[in-house]
Amino acid sequence: LPEDFNQEVVIVSDRAEIDRQAGVVIYQGDVLLTQGTLRIESDRLTVVSTEGRMEKATAEGQPARYQQQINPGSPLTHAHAQRIDYLAANQEAILIGNAVLRQDSNEITGERIRYDMNTEVISAGQPADAGEKPARIKVIFQPKTAEPATAPAPAVTVPDAPVPAETQP
């Protein structure tokens, strides 16, 4: 949800190493990060924080998993990839390596997927620069069900009941 960003960040893992001056904490082994509706599971999580606020989290796993509900109206977004860069600052998640993102009945796979949570724009793949064969992306979708058939203007959504907050570990 939009207010996820100022929710409390809870991270659970087997081990953790703290590098204080770099402001970097590295969690390893069954790492679970939750912040509001955001959940990131991974084998290894590198969190960079400034002034006590999480700025960037890099999750790696076989695969690392991401789940969040961006706004009350829309359904959960699921994704997984070998590496997930979660940039809290500009509210963006970048999935790299066998990345798959699922939203409603749509599914996007590719080598690199960028998910901008502000505009809810998902962009995948890179332009085919000459010579090197681009990694192909794949999209699977179905016709939207009872959505009001309007031009691509933002859809009006009715807020759902808030999701119960996770308890502090």
Added chain:
Amino acid sequence: ENLSTPPLSWYERDQLSAAEQQALPEFCRGAYRIPAITPLPGDLSEAEADQSTSDKDGNFELQGNVVLQQQDRIVRSQTARWFQSLNTGEFSGQVGVTTPELVLQGEQASLDQTAGRLHINQAEYSLPGRHIRGSADEIQSTNTGLMDMRNATFTFCEPGHNDWDIAATELHLDQNEGIGTAKHTRLRIARVPVLYLPYYRFPIGDQRMTGFLNPSVAITSKLQAEDIQIPFYWNIAPNYDATITPHYVREHGTVLESQFRHKTRWFGDGEFNYAYLEKDKTTEEKRWLVNYQQEGRFGSNWQHRWVYNNVSDDDYLNDMTPTSYVDRTTQLPRRGEILWNRNNWHFDITGETFQTIDPNIGLAARPYGRLPQLNLSYMPLTINQWQFQQRLQATRFSRKSNDIINDTEQTLSGFAALNGDRLLSDTSLAYPMEWPFGFVKPEIEYRYRSYNLRDADEALLARPDAPDLHASFGVPRYSLDAGLYFDRDLDLFGSDYQQTLEPRVFWVNSPYQENQHQIPNFDSAAITVTYASLFTGERFTGDDRLADLDQVSAGVTSRFIRGDGLEQFRASVGQIFYQTDRQVQLNGTTVPPADTRNTSSMLAEVEWTPDTHWSVYSILEWDPYDNYTKQSRYGLRFQHDNRMLNLASNTTKQFNASKDETEVLSDQIDIGAFWSLNDRWALIARALYDNRPYEESPKQPRSRILESLAGVEYQNCCWRVQFTYRESSLQENNPESEFTTRKRYGFLFSVQLKGLGNFGAGTDKLISESVTGYSRRQYHDY
């Protein structure tokens, strides 16, 4: 992953599989292949691209070699935008759409998945299953098989070859009905317009659109147009259409032929043809033809059929069809039938008269009309149990007793003028027994006839042998048909055969009913003598003559059956042994010598079929009394793919007692061949040669070649040209001429645009009547 199909799904010869190459004729450079697409279930869509961005409303934008598949349709383009909420998409940049039925290539396309409509412009298209391609400024296609195009072309020729095509401002292809309709159509040969038609309808499917008149031209040897027909089609309503065809015939003028066709729920399908020529160039008279046909069913048991013909004069059919085969029809039917069928029951009411268009048939030889005839019959077939069959019929026969024929009035009198009503009842009881080794069929039949003759003039009534106007009589008929099957296995030329020996005996007895000669012959005729006719126990067909019978027919058939059941050789020989003379005759009472003999002529039939392509047969009728063959027929038939040959000789003779020598009645040799030399060239030849000796006997035909046809055919992948020379002999109507027939020479040049049906004088019908087994496949017919 579906491998990308080449443009228009056209594969060059070397890209084809060995089997496909082998099936492809050498004049085609390649073939369309129906795209093999594994369809996606439901309304799922799957896309691949180099890049994609999508917003929260599910609107996608894909870039770089986009491939989007929905069900069995794949769309390829450089960029694609898909609006999920509207379920529509836009594609641009080398757009390619591929479905099993249709392949499109264009610059820009839009697709509405819910409505199933695709719109593309500046496009090339192909229908691989129909070997059709073309281009259009704009194409709108629905997934129900409909295509609407603007400024479009359509051709059957291979990509890269535009020998002919059809250009039209509007072109509509309906793949379900297999119909193409075009407006402002130009037929172009090598891009040069040769014919303009405001509205043109043509078949695009395999199914043959009967009644599809394509424009046709026939040219005489002096390069004059002998016959030009340009049909104008008018699609009045889904179940009504009309075709108006100005038909120019060189010797007679331009006949306006019109055809109206309709489909109705209750009255079925009907067709009305009317042709009219104000003033004939040669005869200076009005000429016209009326033809009406209707057929339909209502309910599961009732059916009705109607046909009516009327022509202005006897020569109309031959004069107005110079290009087709000589029409030897002598009687044009006018018939209405209402029929009811259910299991073994049958009922019908029939009304039938004829227009006789052969002036040589005198009034006395013209057929009686059946106005009306009612039939009711119960005809079950059984084995090893009682089989009762009953037939009832009531008929009113009548015909004109005076008429103008060849401007001379003819009138009938006396016996020939008689008309009458006939009631008949045939009741038969049989017990057909069958076993694997043989069969026995005893049968008792009682045939009752009752007549009520009318229009007898006084002279006839005053004669001592005046006919009984209310004759009625019943005649029983007893018959026993029995046969045995003997087999033995045989090893011939190294393969195992089964030889059969099938003796058969047929005894029939029916007492003589006198005075049948006083009854007009309404619908009876003498049986054609064949081996099979020996075992019918009849001498006449029809119902006006109940033959007196006291005879035993005996025959034997032997077959050599190959391992797979193919009857490779069959020989039969048989004869009838009479106990008494045969009194009942078709006309009169004098019993010809042949009917006093105590055996019939010997009938023998032999047929040898070495394999499914060859067959040789011979039929002989040997008269043991005068020692000559009354009938001798020999024939050879060969048919394999596009090669057909048949040779036949038919000779019939009779014995002239006064001259004590045999006379040849007819002796004709018929040779017909359609021989494809290779995929491109084929030869057509046919000759019907009259081999009868005509020393001083009746007038002879003008030439011994009664019918002949010589032609050559060249074809390539998308058109076919036939060039035929034809001679045929027509009946000579003027009595002073020393010959019985006059000759007609014809020279036909016909172009057939493959996929479009015949665009030339109908040589196909001409050839199929000349060469047995030839039936032109309208398609590229490799």
Added chain:
Amino acid sequence: CGWQLRGVTPLPPEYRVLHLQSQASNSFNQQLRLQLEFNDVVLADEAADAQAVLTVGALEIERRTLSINSSGQIGEYELNGRLEARLQRNDRDGFVLIELRGRRYLSNDVSNVVGTANSEQQQRADLERDMVRQLLRRLQRLNYDSEMQTDDTSATPGATPIDSPDANGAGA
């Protein structure tokens, strides 16, 4: 010399239960059913519960001028009969194509058109009876596996050619 009365030659047990799909005339079908049942074939109504399906095409009889008499009129007609049937066993993916031919001739009496029509009707019925017998013999002695074919060999890529049946003209 080896002759013996024909014993029972029933159809091979693999297609003793047949489903008949026929476009031939009623009289043809009636005789065919009678003969099949006489050779203890069970006719199943549904293809599903039959061992094999026998598909019979329409008996096409083409009438052609055999000879022309000296005054240019038709002397004799020839009737060429052609019938195609297909036997498809449920437990095989191929089928067996059976092609039968028959020929009859009849004299044409120009001055007795109704009589000629009656004798043509009789010859057509006789040709039909002969075709039923021929079909039976082929079914009895058929060697399914050796004669089986899978695809319609006459199909060419792109389109399957169709014979062009001609609607007969208006004349009798």
